[in-house]
Amino acid sequence: MLRFAISRLVSLGLSLIVASLVIFAVIEGVPGDPAAFMLGLNADPAAVAALREELGLGGSLPARYLDWIGGMLRGDFGISYTYRVPVADLVAARLWVSLPLAAYALALSTAIAFPVGLIAAARRGTAVDAGIMGATQLGIAVPNFWFAMLLVLVFAIQLRLFSAGGFPGWDEGIWINVKALTLPAVALALPQASILARVMRSSVLETLGQDYIRTARAKGLTRRQAVFRHALRNAMIPVLTIIGLQFSFLLAGAIIIENVFFLPGLGRLIFQGITQRDLVVVESVVMLLVFAVITVNFLVDLAYAAVDPRLRRRR
Amino acid sequence: MRWPPALLLGGALTAVFAVAALVSFVWTPHGVEGLNIAEKLRTPGATYWLGTDHFGRDILSMLMVGARTSIAVAIVAVGMGVTLGVPLGLLAAARRGGLVDEVVMRGNDLIFAFPALVIAILITAVFGPSALNAILAIGIFNTPVFARVTRGAALSLWTLDYILAARVAGKGGFRISVEHILPNIANLLIVQATIQFSLGILAEAGLSYVGLGAQPPTPSWGRMLAESQTMISFAPHLAIFPGLAIVLTVLGLNLMGDGLRDLLDPRLRRAR
Numbered sequence: 001m002l003r004f005a006i007s008r009l010v011s012l013g014l015s016l017i018v019a020s021l022v023i024f025a026v027i028e029g030v031p032g033d034p035a036a037f038m039l040g041l042n043a044d045p046a047a048v049a050a051l052r053e054e055l056g057l058g059g060s061l062p063a064r065y066l067d068w069i070g071g072m073l074r075g076d077f078g079i080s081y082t083y084r085v086p087v088a089d090l091v092a093a094r095l096w097v098s099l100p101l102a103a104y105a106l107a108l109s110t111a112i113a114f115p116v117g118l119i120a121a122a123r124r125g126t127a128v129d130a131g132i133m134g135a136t137q138l139g140i141a142v143p144n145f146w147f148a149m150l151l152v153l154v155f156a157i158q159l160r161l162f163s164a165g166g167f168p169g170w171d172e173g174i175w176i177n178v179k180a181l182t183l184p185a186v187a188l189a190l191p192q193a194s195i196l197a198r199v200m201r202s203s204v205l206e207t208l209g210q211d212y213i214r215t216a217r218a219k220g221l222t223r224r225q226a227v228f229r230h231a232l233r234n235a236m237i238p239v240l241t242i243i244g245l246q247f248s249f250l251l252a253g254a255i256i257i258e259n260v261f262f263l264p265g266l267g268r269l270i271f272q273g274i275t276q277r278d279l280v281v282v283e284s285v286v287m288l289l290v291f292a293v294i295t296v297n298f299l300v301d302l303a304y305a306a307v308d309p310r311l312r313r314r315r
Numbered sequence: 316m317r318w319p320p321a322l323l324l325g326g327a328l329t330a331v332f333a334v335a336a337l338v339s340f341v342w343t344p345h346g347v348e349g350l351n352i353a354e355k356l357r358t359p360g361a362t363y364w365l366g367t368d369h370f371g372r373d374i375l376s377m378l379m380v381g382a383r384t385s386i387a388v389a390i391v392a393v394g395m396g397v398t399l400g401v402p403l404g405l406l407a408a409a410r411r412g413g414l415v416d417e418v419v420m421r422g423n424d425l426i427f428a429f430p431a432l433v434i435a436i437l438i439t440a441v442f443g444p445s446a447l448n449a450i451l452a453i454g455i456f457n458t459p460v461f462a463r464v465t466r467g468a469a470l471s472l473w474t475l476d477y478i479l480a481a482r483v484a485g486k487g488g489f490r491i492s493v494e495h496i497l498p499n500i501a502n503l504l505i506v507q508a509t510i511q512f513s514l515g516i517l518a519e520a521g522l523s524y525v526g527l528g529a530q531p532p533t534p535s536w537g538r539m540l541a542e543s544q545t546m547i548s549f550a551p552h553l554a555i556f557p558g559l560a561i562v563l564t565v566l567g568l569n570l571m572g573d574g575l576r577d578l579l580d581p582r583l584r585r586a587r
Contacts, residue, residue: 011421018425026437141513141565143520146540146558149547157548252432256521260544271525274440282440286433294428 004305012298019290024065027283040277051081068283077284082276087284090269097167098265101181102254105188110243112193117200122227124205132197139194144253148187148260155183165262184261188253192246199242203235210234237304244300248293322574328567332560336382345373347380347534356550366552368542374553377534378560384446384535385564388528389515391450393508396457401504403458404465405496409488411470420466423459431456431518435527446535449528453518457511464507468500502579506572513568520561536561 035051036043059067071078077087120132156164162183168176207213208231216226255267262268266285273281344364351371359366365374407419429437435452442448469492472478481491522528523537531538536557543553 011424014421015425015428019428022425023437026441137569138562138566141517141562141569143517143524143540143558143561145521145524146554146561149540149544149554149558153547153551153554248428248430252430252521255432256525259525270436274436277440279440282436286437289430289433290428293430297424297428 001305001309005302008298008301008305012294015294016291019294020069020287021065023283023287023290024068027279028061028064072284072287078280080273080278080281082272082278082281087281090281091266091285091288094264094266094269096170097181097263098254098258098267100177101184101188101258101263101265102250104178104181104185105192105250105254106243108185108189109192109196112189113196113200116193117197118204118227118232120197120201121204121208122223129201133201136194136197139190140198142190144187144191145256145260147190148184148257151183151187152260165260167261167263180261181263184254184257184263187260188250188257191253192250195246196239196242200235200239203238204231207231207234237308240304240307241300244296247296251289251292319574319577321570322578325567325570325572325574328563329571332382332564332567333386335379336386339376339379339383343373343376343379345376347372347376348532356546356553358550359552365556366550368539368553369546369550374539374556377539378536378556380534381536381539381557382560382564384523384529384533385516385519385561388446388450388453388519389512392453392457392515392519393511395450395454396461396511397504397508399454400458400461400463401465401497404462404467405469405492407462407466408469408473408496409492411473416466419462423462426455426459429456432521432527435522439527444527444530446529446533449519449522452522452527453515456518457515460511461504461507464503465500468503469496472496472499506576506579509568509572509575513565513572516561516565516568 035048039048039051068078075088077091079085080087080090083090116132116136120129123129152164155161163180167180170177204227208227210231213226213231216230217223221229254265255270257263258265258267259271266289270282270285272278273285351367354363354367354371355369357363357367357371363373363375365378367373368377403419407416410416431452434455435448438448438451473496478491478495481495486494519528519535520537520540523535524541526538526541528537529535539557540554543550543557547554
């Protein structure tokens with residue numbers, strides 16, 4: 001296990017280095033002067049020179065790369081050109097919206113998908129199963145931002161149960177913010193729950209066909225007991241894999257959904273960065289997102305090697 | 316041979332949108348360019364079947380032209396994924412366990428760490444927004460998907476006797492990959508392409524919605540939704556029809572993928 005963990009850790013480190021090189025190359029290695037690019041075509045040369053100085057564009061490419069990475073490792077993400085404050089502060093503030101939103105959506109989708117998938121598997125071939133499979137098929141096809149707009153139309157505009165967008169801030173109390181995040185989280189959770197319920201169903205069906213379930217039934221357990229004592233635990237491995245893989249979709253989805261509800265999260269920050277040509281913000285936030293995806297995949301790998309020793313030898 | 320009902324239903328749905336996109340090249344119920352403020356925000360009726368938007372443009376006509384954008388972006392993006400991913404997957408399988416295999420697979424892992432949206436953000440930050448960015452972003456995202464599917468399927472074929480026979484006959488890794496492996500995994504790739512195509516339609520809509528895809532005046536479903544958002548309280552039809560178009564296209568493609576899988580690989584039928 002230790003050997004496996006170390007080899008995965010080395011691979012994690014390499015992935016992060018290569019990913020950071022790619023991002024750095026795309027943002028700073030493009031032809032032209034980033035400072036001139038950020039200020040636009042008609043910029044005053046003196047202003048461009050000042051910005052070059054401010055962005056630390058003086059040194060060579062390798063020096064600038066090391067500077068950027070070294071800064072990020074110390075928590076210094078540079079200074080935002082438009083906001084004139086450290087990017088790290090901006091990111092920290094926005095994370096308190098994006099992370100709770102993602103966690104809320106993940107909790108919702110898991111809470112829906114597990115029982116629904118299990119019921120579909122237990123009632124395989126019946127009308128209940130067909131209904132659930134049809135509903136999940138639809139859930140996968142619905143773009144989450146459109147579903148979000150429909151939720152706003154029904155629950156905010158018609159029924160006036162929720163506000164159509166915005167985020168009061170955590171100082172205003174917990175419930176009012178949870179309420180503000182509810183529609184976005186539901187919209188984000190729908191496609192995730194649909195995919196997860198389908199994986200859950202096929203995974204439970206797969207384990208139900210195994211010999212050890214037949215053995216369990218033969219020794220006198222009811223079907224229900226066999227499912228809960230033996231099938232469920234074994235069915236969880238592929239389900240956990242999918243939850244891990246979905247993390248990057250959840251992150252991307254959250255970025256889009258924040259736009260629908262005008263939530264001040266990482267998504268809004270990155271889009272403002274793009275429209276205002278604030279490349280320092282874009283570069284750092286993209287690196288942070290990629291870091292999160294790579295790290296989560298690493299943790300998932302490690303988690304199921306811990307659960308299932310057979311997987312340790314595979315790589 | 317019995318055709319799976321999912322294939323027929325999905326095929327029919329997909330065909331409707333494909334035909335609508337093709338017809339839009341020669342005919343749409345009304346023009347999609349230019350303003351007609353007198354006719355703005357009409358609700359669905361006899362003249363404008365699906366109503367008009369805030370510029371007086373016919374929604375149905377815009378949906379037809381928008382279908383063109385969505386389908387074109389998705390086709391090119393899937394094509395890019397297949398052209399880059401399949402040869403890489405075949406190469407990795409032919410050199411399984413070797414350095415080339417390792418490099419290809421680690422490269423795949425790396426690209427997987429960049430969600431399509433993040434790739435689009437990076438490209439747009441540098442080159443500015445356009446439909447081409449959406450194609451590139453979705454295409455890059457598709458490449459490791461096809462490389463993985465190809466490699467996985469090819470690996471199991473490499474252990475079979477008829478491949479051994481081909482090697483004994485003196486064929487090299489390249490000829491075996493092209494003449495024996497590729498035809499035998501083609502079914503799998505077709506099914507995967509259908510799935511990626513539907514994901515491509517969804518991704519294109521999402522990217523256009525946040526402004527990273529097709530730019531005005533090119534009509535696109537995602538941008539129609541973005542523009543409708545501020546008017547949703549008094550003109551909900553602006554938001555409802557483009558969304559339905561996306562859902563029905565994606566649903567059609569997914570059903571078609573399921574049906575094709577059942578048709579092409581009867582062994583999988585049991586597992587579903």
